[in-house]
Amino acid sequence: MGFSYVVAVAILLSSSLIFFGMVYNANLQAELQIREAQQREIEHITEEVETALNVTSYEVRQNGSAYQVTMNLTNTGSVTVALGESTLLVNGTVVNFTFSAPYLFPQGRGHITFDAPSVPFTYELVAQDGYSIYGEVE
Structure with a gap:
């Protein structure tokens, strides 16, 4: 045992x-x-x-029933912003946009172009890291 x-x-x-x-x-x-x-x-x-983006100016041109908007941006932050991975909302709806360069480097300038259904409108540009800028175009 x-x-x-x-x-x-x-x-x-x-x-x-x-x-x-x-x-x-x-x-x-x-x-x-x-x-x-x-x-x-x-x-x-x-x-x-x-991350810090500023809208320095914008230009609105009527294009038929819509408006073509060119928005000039300046990256005042210390992080490179990938415009190709960003999202743009116009009046709360995601819209397609074209950009001058896929990346906006620190202290760099660039622009995005998109169509807006009417003027005035609100916009929100959301970067890949969640940073967003919000504004209204009148």
């Missing part, structure tokens, strides 16, 4: 070690994923804070 007791204790101890090793490994992986997510969030917030 002594030998079976020793074997049972050995099996219980080894299975306990394996179990706690698996639990530790799972917790370690979860902690690493949380830290990576927090780091990505910090980087995203930093990009959004350091």
Whole structure:
């Protein structure tokens, strides 16, 4: 009876070690994923804070029943804005637009061109990092 007791204790101890090793490994992986997510969030917030776009001027031309708008932009922030990945809303509706360059570098200037259904209208340009500028054209 002594030998079976020793074997049972050995099996219980080894299975306990394996179990706690698996639990530790799972917790370690979860902690690493949380830290990576927090780091990505910090980087995203930093990009959004350091992004700044200004509308320097705009030109509105009537094009049939719609209006063609050319909006001049200046990047006054320290983050490059990818105009090709940005979204433009006119009166709350997503519209297609063309841009002078796919990227607007810090202190750079560029323009976007789009069609608006009527004047006055509101616009919102949302950059890839979530930064947005909002305005009204009268």
